[in-house]
Amino acid sequence: xxxxxxxLGETRKKQVSELNNLPLFGGSIALFFIVVFVTIGIxxxxxxxxxxxxxxTADIAKYEEEIASLKDVEEKKSxxxxxxxxxxxxxxxxxxxxxxxxxxxxxxxxxxxxxxxxLKDDKSAVVxxxxxxxxxxxxxxxxxxxxxxxxxxxKLGSSSELQETVDNLKSFLGKGLTRADVKDSSKLEDExxxxxxxxxxxxxxxxKTEGGTSQ
Amino acid sequence: xxSSKVLITYISRYIGVVILVVTxxxxxxxxxxxxxxxxxxxxxxxxEIETLKKKRTDLATYVQYLNQLASSTLExxxxxxxxxxxxxxxxxxxxxxxxxxxxxxxxxxxxxSFTPGLIRKAKTETDTTNQMGENGAGESTSPEIKPLDFTxxxxxxxxETALDFIQKIHNTRRVFSIKSLTWKNPLVTSSSxxxxxxxxxxxxxxxxxxxxxxQVLGSADLVNKGKTQTAFIDKLNQTMxxxxxxxxxxxxxxxxxxxxDDTVIVPTKTIKKDTEATLSATPSAFPGDF
Numbered sequence: 001x002x003x004x005x006x007x008l009g010e011t012r013k014k015q016v017s018e019l020n021n022l023p024l025f026g027g028s029i030a031l032f033f034i035v036v037f038v039t040i041g042i043x044x045x046x047x048x049x050x051x052x053x054x055x056x057t058a059d060i061a062k063y064e065e066e067i068a069s070l071k072d073v074e075e076k077k078s079x080x081x082x083x084x085x086x087x088x089x090x091x092x093x094x095x096x097x098x099x100x101x102x103x104x105x106x107x108x109x110x111x112x113x114x115x116x117x118x119l120k121d122d123k124s125a126v127v128x129x130x131x132x133x134x135x136x137x138x139x140x141x142x143x144x145x146x147x148x149x150x151x152x153x154x155k156l157g158s159s160s161e162l163q164e165t166v167d168n169l170k171s172f173l174g175k176g177l178t179r180a181d182v183k184d185s186s187k188l189e190d191e192x193x194x195x196x197x198x199x200x201x202x203x204x205x206x207x208k209t210e211g212g213t214s215q
Numbered sequence: 216x217x218s219s220k221v222l223i224t225y226i227s228r229y230i231g232v233v234i235l236v237v238t239x240x241x242x243x244x245x246x247x248x249x250x251x252x253x254x255x256x257x258x259x260x261x262x263e264i265e266t267l268k269k270k271r272t273d274l275a276t277y278v279q280y281l282n283q284l285a286s287s288t289l290e291x292x293x294x295x296x297x298x299x300x301x302x303x304x305x306x307x308x309x310x311x312x313x314x315x316x317x318x319x320x321x322x323x324x325x326x327x328s329f330t331p332g333l334i335r336k337a338k339t340e341t342d343t344t345n346q347m348g349e350n351g352a353g354e355s356t357s358p359e360i361k362p363l364d365f366t367x368x369x370x371x372x373x374x375e376t377a378l379d380f381i382q383k384i385h386n387t388r389r390v391f392s393i394k395s396l397t398w399k400n401p402l403v404t405s406s407s408x409x410x411x412x413x414x415x416x417x418x419x420x421x422x423x424x425x426x427x428x429x430q431v432l433g434s435a436d437l438v439n440k441g442k443t444q445t446a447f448i449d450k451l452n453q454t455m456x457x458x459x460x461x462x463x464x465x466x467x468x469x470x471x472x473x474x475x476d477d478t479v480i481v482p483t484k485t486i487k488k489d490t491e492a493t494l495s496a497t498p499s500a501f502p503g504d505f
Contacts (some may be wrong), residue, residue, distance in 0.1 A: 020231065021227075021228075021230055021231030021232075022231070022234045023231070024231025024232055025231050025234060025235075027235055028231075028234045028237075030237045030241075031235075031238050031239060031242050032238055032241075032242070032385040034242075035241075035242045035245050035246070035250075038246075038250055039245060039249060039250060042253045042254065042257065043253070045257060046253055046256060046257050046260070049257060049260045049261065049264060049457045050260070052264055053260060053263060053264055053267065054262060056267040056268060056271050057267065060267065060270055060271050060274060062277060063271065063274035063277075063278050064274065066278050067274065067277065067278060067281065067434075070278070070281040070282070070285060071431075073281050073284055073285045073289060074281060074339075074431050074433055074437070075430075076289055076293050077281070077284055077289060077292075077437055077441060078430060078431050078432040078437060079293075079302070079427075080289070080292050080293055080415075081299070081437060081440045081441055081444065082359075082425070082427065082430075082438070083296045083299075083425055083430055084296055084299045084434070084440075084444045084447055084448060085440070085444075085445070086300060086359070086360050086425060086453070087296070087299055087300055087390060087421070088444075088447055090360075090390055090392055090423065091390075093392075094392055094393075095387060095393070096394075097381050097393055097396050098378050098381050098382050101378065101398060102378075115399070115400050116398065116399050116400065117396075118395070118396075118397050118399065119393045119395065119396045119398075120394070121392075121393065121394050121395065131425065148495055151294075176347070179394050189495040
C-alpha cells in the first residue's frame with residue numbers, strides 16, 4: 001500500500017516539473033525576439049546613417065565641384081586678403097610724423113627755437129634748436145607723445161649756461177622726463193660756446209629706469 | 216523500453232532549460248559578433264556624419280561667399296588693393312602718385328629720381344630687394360613684401376602746408392611709408408609761424424610690391440579675414456589717386472574721320488585739383504558693403 005502511495009507521489013512531481021518548462025520556453029522566445037529586434041533595429045539605423053552619410057558626401061562633392069569652378073575667384077580673393085594683411089601691417093607700423101613734429105613743439109612748450117628736426121620711424125628724434133630762455137618741458141605732453149628718445153642739440157654760450165641748462169632739465173626729472181644725459185659736447189669753432197647733445201627720454205619714471213642727469 | 220522512457224522523462228523535464236541555454240548562447244554570440252561591432256560602427260558613423268555636416272555647412276557658406284564675391288565686389292577690391300600693393304614692380308603708379316603729390320598747391324617737390332635698380336623687373340627683382348634689405352630698407356615688413364626706396368625733397372613757405380603735405384603722403388592709394396624725415400628751418404615759436412622763411416623737408420620713403428605667387432587660403436581664413444578686412448578696404452577706398460590728374464587723356468585731331476569739316480580739336484588739358492581725391496572709385500561705383 002505504501003509503495004502505491006509513493007508512486008502516486010512521483011506522478012505528481014513529474015507533472016509539476018513539466019509545467020515549469022513553460023516560463024523557460026517563454027523566456028527563450030522573448031530573448032530570441034529581443035535579439036532579432038535589436039539586430040534589425042541596429043541594421044536599419046546603420047543603413048539610415050549610411051544613406052545620410054552618402055547624401056552629405058554627395059553634397060560636399062557638389063560644393064567642392066562648385067568651389068573648383070570658382071578657383072579663380074578663390075585665388076583672386078586669397079591674393080587680395082594676403083595683400084590687405086600686409087597693407088594693414090604697413091599702416092599699423094607707420095609713425096605719425098605730423099603729430100611728432102607738433103609734439104616736439106608742445107613738449108618744450110615753445111621755449112626753443114627749432115632749426116632742424118630729424119625723425120625716424122623707430123620713433124626717435126634729433127632736434128637742433130636754440131634756447132630762447134629757460135627750457136620748459138610739458139609733463140602732460142611728455143606722457144602722451146610717441147617719441148620716446150629725443151636727442152636735443154643746443155648751442156650754449158658758456159659752461160655756466162651748460163650747467164644752468166642741466167639744472168633746468170633736472171628739475172623736470174620724474175615730471176615726464178625719465179632721463180636726461182649729456183651725450184656729447186664740443187667747442188664751437190667759429191664762435192664762442194659749446195654745442196651740447198642731450199639724450200632725453202620721456203615717459204613714466206619706473207623702478208627699472210633710474211632717472212638722472214649725467215655729464 | 217524503460218531506459219528510453221527515463222530519457223524522455225529527463226528530456227521533457229529539462230527541455231526548457233536546454234532551449235534557454237542554447238538561445239542565450241546564440242544571443243550572446245549575435246551580440247558579440249554582430250551587435251557590438253555594429254554599435255561601434257554606428258557611433259563612428261555618427262561622429263563622421265557630424266564632421267561631414269560641419270564640413271558641408273562650411274563649404275556651403277564658402278560657396279555662397281565666393282559666389283557673392285564673384286558677382287559683386289571682388290573685381291573692385293582687387294583693383295583697389297593691387298593699386299595700393301602691386302604684384303610686380305609697378306613704377307607707373309609710383310611715378311603717377313609722386314607726380315600727383317608734386318602738384319600740390321604751395322609746395323615745390325624735387326623731380327622723381329630713378330635710383331639704380333628701381334625699375335628693374337622679374338628675374339632681377341629678388342637681387343634688388345635683397346640689396347635693399349641689406350641696406351636696412353623694409354626690415355619691419357614681412358619677407359614677402361618688397362620695398363622700393365626713394366627720396367623726396369619738399370620746400371614750402373608755410374608750416375601748415377608742409378604738415379598737410381606730410382599727411383597727404385600717408386594718404387595716397389599707392390602706399391607710401393615715410394622711413395625718415397628731416398624738417399629744416401624754421402619751425403619756430405607760434406608767434407613767428409607763417410612767415411616767409413622757407414621750410415625744407417627731406418624724406419626717405421618706401422613703397423612696396425608683393426610678388427608672392429598665387430596661393431589659395433583656407434576657406435575659413437578667407438571668409439573670416441575677408442569679412443574683417445572690409446573696414447580697411449573701405450578706408451583704402453578713401454585714399455587719393457592721381458591718375459586723371461597726371462595721365463589726363465588729351466583729344467587731338469578729328470573725331471569723325473568721314474566729315475569734310477577741317478575743324479580739329481585743340482588739346483585742352485585741364486587739371487582738376489578738387490577731384491584728385493577718390494578719382495576713379497567714386498562712392499557710387501564702389502559700394503562700401505562687401
